[in-house]
Amino acid sequence: MPKMFGVCLRYSKNREEAEEILQEGFIRVFEYIHQYNFSGSFEGWVRKIMVNCALQKYRSKRQMHAVINIEDATVEPASNEEILSKLGTKELLEMVQQLSPAYRMVFNLYVFEGMKHREIAEHLGISEGTSKSNLSDARAFLQKAVHKSIQSAKQNLSEV
Numbered sequence: 001m002p003k004m005f006g007v008c009l010r011y012s013k014n015r016e017e018a019e020e021i022l023q024e025g026f027i028r029v030f031e032y033i034h035q036y037n038f039s040g041s042f043e044g045w046v047r048k049i050m051v052n053c054a055l056q057k058y059r060s061k062r063q064m065h066a067v068i069n070i071e072d073a074t075v076e077p078a079s080n081e082e083i084l085s086k087l088g089t090k091e092l093l094e095m096v097q098q099l100s101p102a103y104r105m106v107f108n109l110y111v112f113e114g115m116k117h118r119e120i121a122e123h124l125g126i127s128e129g130t131s132k133s134n135l136s137d138a139r140a141f142l143q144k145a146v147h148k149s150i151q152s153a154k155q156n157l158s159e160v
Contacts, residue, residue, distance in 0.1 A: 003043070004050050010108050011054035013097055021057055025050040051113060055123055058105050095145045102126075103138035110135050 005022050012018040028049050036045055099107060105124060109115045110131075115123070117131040124131070 004046060007047055007050045007112075008054060009093060010096055010112060011051070011058070011104065013101070013104075017057070021050065021054050024057075025053040028053065051109075054108075055105070058101055059125070061101060091149060092146075095142055095149075098145065099138050099141060103134050103141065106131050106134040107138040107142075 001022075004025065005018060008018040008021040008025070009015070012021055025046070029046055032049070036042065096104060096107065102124075106120055109120045109123065110117070117128045117135075120126075120131045121128045126134075
């Protein structure tokens, strides 16, 4: 269950929404358990249900027009090691949750589910171009948030 809750957290704006998605997902798991044919990983099958529940929740809200101001989002890319050493998983998750629903869905489907823009566009009812644009904007927002967090950590260390 903790793994599936983690999946739900990535797709949600907060813990409460993640809990709703998780609950709906497990209801569907029990409702359709008879359709699981033991040909693949059970965890993978459950994960797919959780992602589909998150997508359905997103589509029901249809907040595709929410825009995040990413002014001044161009920053020097930080190395993965630097980011991981200064930021915790919880902080990174909070940054992903700050993305608009549209950006968050595209980012998660592309990065964590490995979907192509064509597939994402079909799932979300948007164009491939919109999917690409949303991913680019999400990355810029996250890059700016990470940079800000690293700068803040450096400033806090220098004040000590």
